[in-house]
Amino acid sequence: MKMLLSLILLLVFFDGFSQERYLEKFSKYKEKTYTYHQLKDEESLKLNFYKPKKAKRKIPLLIYVHGGGFSGGSRNDKKSRDFAEEMVQYGYSVASISYRLTMKGKGFGCATNSSLKIAAFNEVSKDISYAVQYLIAHKNKFKIDIDNIILVGSSAGAEAILNLAYVYDNKILNKNFKFAGIIAMAGAITSIDNITSDNAIPTQLFHGVKDNLVPYYIASHHYCKLASPGYLNLFGSRAIANKLKAINKPYYLYSIKEGSHNxxxxxxxxxxxxxxxxxxxxxxxxxxxxxxxxx
Incomplete structure (x- = not known):
């Protein structure tokens, strides 16, 4: 009886420990770089994987997608590293990924054809999907809880992850796979029509109300005029939150009243x-x- 009681207390202790680790910052971590997709004529795509050192069981994974207008930024720039190093200390694994910078040298403003912008959203969604596919295939090696994979992105990265979750026609990932959550910082999508009760997932949205590039509510990308080649109507965080609210699904909208795209x-x-x-x-x-x- 005493042995049974001791075992129960031990299990309760470790269960409490595993829960608290996602609320309290204390974990040491290690980092390693992996190639997740080989490209024929371009540089192969890589990711930096951050894992708590003492991870003994499968744990949630955050996939971070950097910003940079689809023409710049890096998986190991200061912002990407700062985010990964912060979150891994709370007990999460983090994969900060590279993706093809399809708009490099083309710009992303009103002179750039809207079809190229949409193509950029889709190409990055494809690259993220390859990264997810690779990580799931090696779930035991990385100790990933594949039921708790969360997408995180800033600016272009936020547009890409929202596109992947709610717009992109995915031919890479298993049709039954579903992300556990999204954290989008200054993101938007081309349509909210595809957000349904079946595919909606917990979505956290950070957005400056006075964002001058990616609309907070509904407006054209970069506020381009209708006649310009780059005119592309987008649905920002406010519009996405409204849709999730209407279908009674979870969301967390953090609006910065005087915030710009900065x-x-x-x-x-x-x-x-x-x-x-x-x-x-x-x-x-x-x-x-x-x-x-x-x-």
Whole structure:
């Protein structure tokens, strides 16, 4: 009886420990670079994988997609590394990925044809899918809980992950696969029509109300005029939140009242508490909350 009681107490202790690790910052970590997709005529795509050193069981994975207008940025630039190093210390694994910079040398403004912009969204969604496919295939090696894979992106990265989750026709991942959550910082999508009760997932949205590039609500990308080649109507965080609210699905909208597009990466530094809260209560615990905060 005493042995049984001791075993029960030990299991309770470790269960509590495993839960608290996603709320408290304490884990040491290790990092390694992997090639996740070989390209024929281009540089192969790589990811930096961050894992808590003491991970003994499968743990949730954050896939971070950097910004940069689909023409710049890097998987190991300061913002990407700062985010990964912060989150891994809370007990999450993080994969910060490279992707093809299809708009390099072309720009992403009003003179760039809207069809090229849409193609960029889709090409990066494809690359992210290859990364996910690779990580799932090596889930035991990386100790990944494939039921808790969360997409995180800033600016162009946010547009890409929202496109992947809610617009992109995915031919790479298993049709039954579903991401556990999304964290989009200054992102938008080309349509909200495909957000349904079946495919909606917990979505956290950070966005400056006065974003001058990616609309907070509904407007053209870069606020291009209708007659310009780059005119592309987008649905920003406010519109996405409204759709999720209408179909009674979880979302967490963090609006920055005076924020411009400069806020696209500030949540990495300014909103750690909100990100950890969302990941734990809405993604891991499935609390299905609807939260709106204005800063």
């Amino acid at each position: 806020w696209n990466s500030k949540p990495i530094y300014e909103c750690t508490k909100e990100i950890i809260d969302f990941l734990y209560y809405d993604v891991l615990k499935r609390n299905n909350r609807q939260i709106e905060t204005t800063f």
